[in-house]
Every structure is written in C-alpha cells, then in structure tokens.
Amino acid sequence: MSKVLFLGPVGTYSHQAVIQQFPDEELIPAASIPECFERLVSSTEMDYAVVPLENSTNGQVVFTYDLFRDFMELDQNPRLEVVGEQYVDIAHCLISPVKLSVDQLKNVDVVYSHPQVWGQVKDYLTSFDKKYGKTSKIDCSSTSGAVERCLNEYEASGKITLAIGSRVSASLHKGTIVDSDINDIKGNTTRFLVLKRRDGFNKIASQSLPPNGDETKVNFVTFVINQDNPGSLISVLNVLREQDLNMCSISSRPFHNHTQSERKWQYCFFIEFYDKSDIDYELLIESFDQHCERWIHWGRFYRNALYYQIS
C-alpha cells in the first residue's frame, strides 16, 4: 500500500483531492504544504504527496509555487516530480461551534480559515461584516484546521468564533453550518498536483500516473533567466514555438538569486505546455540550457479530464 501525504487534517479540500487520486492507499495528514514536500523528499517511507497549486477564483496557491522555486534554487537535482493532477470543487461553508442566534453572531469577532480562502469569499465577508459587525480574519494552516481550532477554542474557553471550510470539515469536527455555498464565484475549483519522489535525476522527468481517459500530457517547467539580456524570456518561449508546443499556463513568483540576494524584482517563471509525440527532448534540453540561468522539468503527467469541467 502506498503512503500519500496531504495537507491535513482530515476534511481539507486536499483530503478530498487525495481520496480522488488514491482511494485505496494510506493517507497521511501533514501540518503544512512545506511539510508535504519535505517529508516526501526526506523519507523513503513516503511515496506521494498531493498539494494545492491554484484556484480558479484567486489564482496561485503561492506557498506551493514558492516551494517549487526554492527546491529549484537549492538543488539542481530536486528529488521530486509531478506525476498527476486533481481538481476539487470548492464549496465553502461558514461554520460555528454551536447553533447561534443573530445576537450571538453580532458578538463574533474572529473568523478562521486558510489564507487562500479570503480572496474566494471577499464579497461574502464584506456583507457579513456590514450586517453583524467587523470580524478579524485569522490565517490557519488549512480550512479543516481552522474548523478544528474554532471547535477546540469553544470547548476550552466557551469563546465563540467562526471558521470557513467544507461541509465535510464541519461534520468531521462536529461544527454547525451557519451558511453554505458562500464562495463569491460559483464553479470555484482548486487544482492539485500529485508529487512523487524522483529516484535518480534525469533532465526530463519521465514517470506519470496512468491516464484517466484523457491521453493529453502536460509538461511542467520552472526557470529563471538573465533579466539583463533583452529578449531572454522570449528566447525561452520561442523554444516552445520552434517545436510547435502549445503553452497552457504561465506565471511567475519573486526570485532572490542567492548570488545577488540584495537585488530586487527578479522572477521565477512557471510554464506548462502540452506534450507531442515528436518532441525533440534533446533539443529542448539544449535550448533551455542555452537560454535559462537554471530550469527544472518537474514532470509530464496526464491531463485530468476534470480540467474540462465547465462549471
């Protein structure tokens, strides 16, 4: 049986993603996204990890992007590869420890959740604060961890706070749902990546989980360029055009080159592009070597059919 790390505790959206991917394996809750990366790389006991990457409402889960960046910066041969992806519909609920009257709601001054949530319920919380009074938003390591903290605080001190998480997290932690489906944008979906320890290093990560009906494969690459060379980013993207490779995502995160740490406004780029049967990977490696200060090919994995879900 494989051991699979996920952002816990049980009831997180990551928990749902890992159940979708590995319904019959041993699921191991981690306290944070960095812990998922670190335990997978450092412990031969662990086989996979499932981490949130981006959300359809408010984009990057920056903690995960920054971990890919840092692993690339610290280790030219990071022992990790991306072998799959999952998609989870996000349906946030406002959760309390007990059933609350309107007056009790007016006395609540704290709401707990994962930082990624605030951008997904901004309008909802603005109108909530107008109706019931200003609340402080407190970050927790996960949505279900936020619900757990809300219930534990009530048990320990009787203080009534609120949390935002899934309906499952309310059930598992015996919370009460005050309001449901509170996302500002319907069809809110989070994309997760499935990580595997990379045994030995090859410039092109080759393993992937079996296809799920969609035979399209996606390549995931991070790179940094010499930003003082005009056209350096175009030169890298031209590598894809020259081989008629279709890019399906591009994003960036701040990058602090360890040799120029005092320099600001440098970027690490993240691109994904679709596979083709006739990719000349030797040429791709040569071109990335030529135009990038450093780069890592994290994986070639099958596109999950849920990617195409329209709402």
Ligand SMILES: O=C(O)C(=O)Cc1ccccc1
């Ligand atoms: O905290 C969770 O439930 C997670 O899995 C991270 C997350 C948080 C908010 C939306 C999607 C995933």
